[in-house]
Amino acid sequence: MNLTLYVWRQKGTAEQGRLEQYEARDISHEMSFLEMLDVVNDGLIREGKDPIAFDHDCREGICGMCSQVINGIPHGPQERTTVCQLHMRHFKDGDSIYIEPWRAKAFPVVKDLIVDRSSLDRIIEAGGYTSAHTGGVPDANAILIPKPDADTAMDAAECIGCGACVAACPNGSAMLFTSAKVTHLAMLPQGRVEAARRVCLMTEAMQREGFGNCSNHYECQAACPKGIRVQFIAKLNREFIKARAR
Amino acid sequence: MILDGKCPPGPLAEKWDRRRQEMRLVNPANKRKYKIIVVGTGLAGASAAASLGELGYNVEAFCYQDSPRRAHSIAAQGGINAAKNYPNDGDSIFRLFYDTVKGGDFRAREANVYRLAQVSANIIDQCVAQGVPFARDYAGYLDNRSFGGAQVSRTFYARGQTGQQLLLGAYSALIRQVAAGSVKLFPRTEMLDLVLVNGEAKGITVRDLITGDVRSHAADAVCLCTGGYSNVFCLSTNAMGCNVTATYRAYKKGAFFANPCYTQIHPTCIPASGDYQSKLTLMSESLRNDGRVWAPKKKGDKRPPHEIPEEDRDYYLERKYPSYGNLAPRDISSRAAKEVCDEDRGVGSSGYGVYLDFADAIKRLGEAKIRERYGNLFEMYERITGEDAYRQPMRMYPAPHYTMGGLWVDYDLQSNIPGLYVLGEANFSDHGANRLGASALMQGLADGYFIIPYTIADYLAGAKPGAVTADHPEFGKSRQEVAEQTKRLLSINGEKTVNDFHRELGRIMWEDVGMARSEQSLNHALKSIPVLRAEFWQNVRVPGSGAELNQEIEKAGRVADFLEFGELLARDALMRNESCGGHFRVEHQMPDGEAKRDDENYCYVAAWEFKGANREPELHKEPLAFETVHLAVRSYK
Numbered sequence: 001m002n003l004t005l006y007v008w009r010q011k012g013t014a015e016q017g018r019l020e021q022y023e024a025r026d027i028s029h030e031m032s033f034l035e036m037l038d039v040v041n042d043g044l045i046r047e048g049k050d051p052i053a054f055d056h057d058c059r060e061g062i063c064g065m066c067s068q069v070i071n072g073i074p075h076g077p078q079e080r081t082t083v084c085q086l087h088m089r090h091f092k093d094g095d096s097i098y099i100e101p102w103r104a105k106a107f108p109v110v111k112d113l114i115v116d117r118s119s120l121d122r123i124i125e126a127g128g129y130t131s132a133h134t135g136g137v138p139d140a141n142a143i144l145i146p147k148p149d150a151d152t153a154m155d156a157a158e159c160i161g162c163g164a165c166v167a168a169c170p171n172g173s174a175m176l177f178t179s180a181k182v183t184h185l186a187m188l189p190q191g192r193v194e195a196a197r198r199v200c201l202m203t204e205a206m207q208r209e210g211f212g213n214c215s216n217h218y219e220c221q222a223a224c225p226k227g228i229r230v231q232f233i234a235k236l237n238r239e240f241i242k243a244r245a246r
Numbered sequence: 247m248i249l250d251g252k253c254p255p256g257p258l259a260e261k262w263d264r265r266r267q268e269m270r271l272v273n274p275a276n277k278r279k280y281k282i283i284v285v286g287t288g289l290a291g292a293s294a295a296a297s298l299g300e301l302g303y304n305v306e307a308f309c310y311q312d313s314p315r316r317a318h319s320i321a322a323q324g325g326i327n328a329a330k331n332y333p334n335d336g337d338s339i340f341r342l343f344y345d346t347v348k349g350g351d352f353r354a355r356e357a358n359v360y361r362l363a364q365v366s367a368n369i370i371d372q373c374v375a376q377g378v379p380f381a382r383d384y385a386g387y388l389d390n391r392s393f394g395g396a397q398v399s400r401t402f403y404a405r406g407q408t409g410q411q412l413l414l415g416a417y418s419a420l421i422r423q424v425a426a427g428s429v430k431l432f433p434r435t436e437m438l439d440l441v442l443v444n445g446e447a448k449g450i451t452v453r454d455l456i457t458g459d460v461r462s463h464a465a466d467a468v469c470l471c472t473g474g475y476s477n478v479f480c481l482s483t484n485a486m487g488c489n490v491t492a493t494y495r496a497y498k499k500g501a502f503f504a505n506p507c508y509t510q511i512h513p514t515c516i517p518a519s520g521d522y523q524s525k526l527t528l529m530s531e532s533l534r535n536d537g538r539v540w541a542p543k544k545k546g547d548k549r550p551p552h553e554i555p556e557e558d559r560d561y562y563l564e565r566k567y568p569s570y571g572n573l574a575p576r577d578i579s580s581r582a583a584k585e586v587c588d589e590d591r592g593v594g595s596s597g598y599g600v601y602l603d604f605a606d607a608i609k610r611l612g613e614a615k616i617r618e619r620y621g622n623l624f625e626m627y628e629r630i631t632g633e634d635a636y637r638q639p640m641r642m643y644p645a646p647h648y649t650m651g652g653l654w655v656d657y658d659l660q661s662n663i664p665g666l667y668v669l670g671e672a673n674f675s676d677h678g679a680n681r682l683g684a685s686a687l688m689q690g691l692a693d694g695y696f697i698i699p700y701t702i703a704d705y706l707a708g709a710k711p712g713a714v715t716a717d718h719p720e721f722g723k724s725r726q727e728v729a730e731q732t733k734r735l736l737s738i739n740g741e742k743t744v745n746d747f748h749r750e751l752g753r754i755m756w757e758d759v760g761m762a763r764s765e766q767s768l769n770h771a772l773k774s775i776p777v778l779r780a781e782f783w784q785n786v787r788v789p790g791s792g793a794e795l796n797q798e799i800e801k802a803g804r805v806a807d808f809l810e811f812g813e814l815l816a817r818d819a820l821m822r823n824e825s826c827g828g829h830f831r832v833e834h835q836m837p838d839g840e841a842k843r844d845d846e847n848y849c850y851v852a853a854w855e856f857k858g859a860n861r862e863p864e865l866h867k868e869p870l871a872f873e874t875v876h877l878a879v880r881s882y883k
Contacts, residue, residue, distance in 0.1 A: 129418035137375035144386035
């Protein structure tokens with residue numbers, strides 16, 4: 001099939017960006033979306049043009065590196081699927097496809113479709129861990145965890161930190177991301193010890209980094225490739241209020 | 247030269263205690279005066295940087311991704327082994343050790359493997375303390391599953407995302423040290439050279455992938471935790487950015503590269519669909535716990551799977567290996583799949599595939615149970631192929647997945663260059679000629695959490711802290727070399743893209759140096775690779791400049807190294823005139839097609855020394871002494 005692409009091109013953070021048009025010819029429906037871009041890029045290189053810069057690495061939907069807004073939707077039209085796992089069978093011949101970077105105040109564009117997401121690392125740095133030193137920990141089975149709690153913790157821990165939730169949110173909020181880590185650790189006895197301090201510090205970091213607040217649009221949940229649920233935001237709020245009331 | 251692995255003397259079970267007793271320590275107040283560079287932030291790198299930071303060392307951690315949380319350890323699905331014996335099914339440290347040595351086809355160092363089994367239990371404790379949400383039973387205890395090459399259930403798992411959860415655990419420990427100020431992070435930074443001063447590793451030269459700046463970082467010791475080199479095959483299960491550059495450039499600076507021919511082809515990957523294919527996706531080996539592998543009995547049988555009756559199906563793993571069945575080790579399963587396809591009994595449009603069928607398991611356990619165990623893997627399969635594996639069998643084919651070879655290290659994980667330590671997949675030490683499932687995660691974390699914190703102190707205690715700074719002339723020389731290579735790559739302006747060359751190299755490697763190697767195929771590779779390499783340096787086109795974010799220049803540097811390294815791999819495979827584990831020479835097989843080792847002549851580690859650009863590398867041997875394990879024919883029947 002043949003497609004028309006409109007791709008965001010921007011040389012650097014301080015430069016002005018714009019959409020540019022490209023033709024993608026003879027695309028197989030078995031290709032992944034990024035393989036389609038590889039083909040376009042190899043064509044651009046042969047023509048002596050600058051290829052489109054985009055983040056990607058594992059190409060199996062787990063590293064969280066890929067980050068493109070496709071036709072207005074972070075990670076594109078297929079639910080619970082990262083860009084790298086999106087396949088061309090979901091498009092048809094003659095389609096126009098708009099490809100843009102994550103857009104949020106806390107994610108400045110680095111080049112083309114690449115953004116700076118180090119703000120997410122800094123939220124984790126504020127307290128997204130248990131303070132367990134290497135060595136000197138109890139036997140793994142000394143800490144019993146009810147299966148439903150362990151399962152909820154795992155549901156939250158599945159977050160890949162891609163930032164689609166932020167890109168989807170009209171407020172550019174990182175509440176889903178932050179709540180996933182807060183919930184993961186708050187569900188486990190090992191994480192309870194520092195739960196109150198953690199939720200306050202991570203919430204502060206979120207605000208400091210320029211992320212907005214949640215106003216219940218639920219766009220984040222719709223865009224999340226891992227199915228992280230907004231219930232975790234409720235959990236974050238509850239943990240926060242409990243911590244502040246102490 | 248005969249290499250010495252410096253394994254401590256004495257009974258196997260006491261070697262690690264003994265070594266720890268002998269090693270020198272660094273006084274707590276002095277630790278902060280030492281700077282340690284850690285390259286790579288996967289399981290080995292993140293756990294090492296975190297643990298060294300906790301001890302008080304001044305650590306700098308580098309990764310090419312935008313965040314340390316994205317290293318490729320994250321993609322490991324199945325699980326992590328540990329000799330906890332929680333199920334009371336007969337496991338022990340010795341059994342895990344024995345299984346690993348046997349699985350590696352008796353080509354690993356006994357003392358290293360025993361230590362790995364010893365610390366395996368601590369890893370699980372550590373991860374649980376970090377909040378890694380391992381699977382649990384209804385009583386709240388940890389759950390275990392079985393895995394290839396073992397008859398006990400010793401594998402801990404977190405749904406189908408064990409690598410992700412372990413890496414996020416290690417990442418959180420690392421980022422805690424970043425907050426504490428003991429670790430400084432350098433994401434989007436790629437190591438392009440190792441710097442030696444007076445023969446010792448004292449720093450690295452890196453390229454800032456955003457600005458293109460080439461910088462030097464000096465330190466008192468360097469740890470390479472940069473993973474494996476499966477991408478030399480172009481198509482592999484590795485992430486797109488995985489490369490051999492850090493270890494290969496260390497090799498060019500004098501570090502020995504050991505057993506490069508030990509590569510593992512994983513039996514259960516989704517078959518390729520076309521020439522544009524950029525990577526192959528692995529489906530966890532744990533699927534083989536409940537899935538049955540089969541192919542049609544008849545050649546060229548193109549009927550859809552549900553129309554092929556039981557009597558026309560060949561469950562070839564169950565037939566050939568009745569006691570291990572579908573859980574036969576990876577190398578054996580991969581070759582069996584290739585044989586079936588070579589006999590024209592393969593499935594799918596390309597004919598390069600076999601079925602992995604869950605129909606029986608769904609009948610026995612119900613779809614809900616299968617969904618609970620493998621739900622995310624089935625979803626992943628459907629996303630890529632558009633097929634529903636609850637209704638029809640998956641199609642699978644082997645793909646390069648893991649590399650057992652790597653830089654040579656001694657018992658302390660120190661390479662032959664003083665001050666250069668190599669951890670995780672990047673070293674060669676623990677898996678011999680073949681790695682068992684769920685052992686990579688174990689090794690990465692063992693090296694980082696529980697071995698390097700002890701062994702590096704022994705070296706640092708004898709080194710004056712901060713003796714070398716980045717204004718030493720060796721650093722300037724190194725930066726200049728790196729800048730020159732970049733300039734040269736940009737100036738060629740040829741006709742073919744970097745991807746074109748990488749794909750072509752991959753084809754040579756897969757055809758000639760892949761699952762079945764012969765003297766003829768290896769000589770063919772040794773002829774073709776230099777030709778391709780010469781063409782690369784005359785005809786590659788790398789657009790843009792070096793002073794900006796330029797993904798093509800990053801890729802070009804990595805492919806340039808693969809074009810040299812592929813030759814070393816083929817040379818090692820040619821030299822090793824025996825079959826063992828993942829290295830299969832068609833000339834050496836048992837009557838039933840199993841790998842036939844030659845213990846008399848090849849029971850050694852092959853460590854290669856770089857001798858200059860167009861000169862043959864020199865082979866050094868480390869004889870493998872088996873004091874405890876009796877060398878035996880590896881049988882999984």
